[in-house]
Amino acid sequence: EAGVAxxxxxxxxxxxxxxxxxxxxxxxxxTLYWYQQILGQGPKLLIQFQNNGVVDxxxxxxxxFSAERLKGVDSTLKIQPAKLEDSAxxxxxxxxxxDRSYEQYFGPGTRLTVT
Amino acid sequence: EDQVxxxxxxxxxxxxxxxxxxxxxxxxxxxxxxxxxxDPGKGPEFLFTLYSAGEEKEKERLKATLTKKESFLxxxxxxxxxxxxYLCAVQYNFGNEKLTxxxxxxxxxxx
Numbered sequence: 001e002a003g004v005a006x007x008x009x010x011x012x013x014x015x016x017x018x019x020x021x022x023x024x025x026x027x028x029x030x031t032l033y034w035y036q037q038i039l040g041q042g043p044k045l046l047i048q049f050q051n052n053g054v055v056d057x058x059x060x061x062x063x064x065f066s067a068e069r070l071k072g073v074d075s076t077l078k079i080q081p082a083k084l085e086d087s088a089x090x091x092x093x094x095x096x097x098x099d100r101s102y103e104q105y106f107g108p109g110t111r112l113t114v115t
Numbered sequence: 116e117d118q119v120x121x122x123x124x125x126x127x128x129x130x131x132x133x134x135x136x137x138x139x140x141x142x143x144x145x146x147x148x149x150x151x152x153x154d155p156g157k158g159p160e161f162l163f164t165l166y167s168a169g170e171e172k173e174k175e176r177l178k179a180t181l182t183k184k185e186s187f188l189x190x191x192x193x194x195x196x197x198x199x200x201y202l203c204a205v206q207y208n209f210g211n212e213k214l215t216x217x218x219x220x221x222x223x224x225x226x
Contacts, residue, residue: 004158042119042202042216043159056213091158102147102212106158 002026004107006092012113018080021110024073025094031055033104034067034077035091043091049075050097082114119205121217129225131192136220138203139185148186149214150179151202159202162188193224 005024013019025032031050035043046065048055051072060067064083069075079086089111093104118141128134138148147166151159163172165181172179176197178189188201200221204214 040218042204042218043214044216045213048213093158102206103149103161103164104214105161106151108156109158111156 004092004094004105006090006107006110008110009108010111010113012115013082015084015114016081018078019082019112020076020078021090021092021112023075023077023092023107025075025092026105028096029094029105030072030097031095032069032075033093033095034075035093037089037091037109039088046077079112082112084114087112087114119203119215119217121201121203121220123220124218125221125223127223127225128190128193130194133189133191133193135190136188136201136222137185138188138217140205144208146206146208146212148181149204149206150186150188151204153200153202153219162201190222193222195224195226198222198224 004026007022011019033048034046036046037043046060047057047067049069052069065079067077077090089109091109092107095104120139122137147164149164150162152162153159163179165179165186168181168183170181176191176193180187186203200219202216202219204216206212206214
């Protein structure tokens, strides 16, 4: 079974520029999560989708961050414009809806550096 | 605010020297407590889920236990390949299924 795919793996941009990250979850996983992990901290949930609907985006800075999952499969997270404090690893995770263990499978992440 | 606290922040052990990592949480209504392992440059990898006080789970040299206030990850006779950051996360009965992560314990096993 293929794991969660993310691209790009690394990205360096200047502040005020825009950037987009892509995630393809494990086949059949209806729930998809985007997390932000700042160096030395644990992952923080930004947004959760179930199929193509948003379940929780309470911690997403909506003035600059947006995310979509139009067909209920892959997803894109965008930052526009980026700030220095957005430097972090952006992790995507997925889960089967019927999985009672609530285990989430994580991708390798995209490391963003904002200069 | 929900609090998940892990200690110590970092731990260096000699190969074969057993120890324990701690994860404490502050809010009642726990649905599950999760342990993940994270290697540098990789996403977290699931280890265990614990649901109720007194529950224990084991995998190779790792054993996770849960009380009403905290969880321990016991590492017995560790090897250098056990070096990683160990994250715990909690999920509560109220709200959605969001995981709240601690900041992790960075474990280094010295050959």
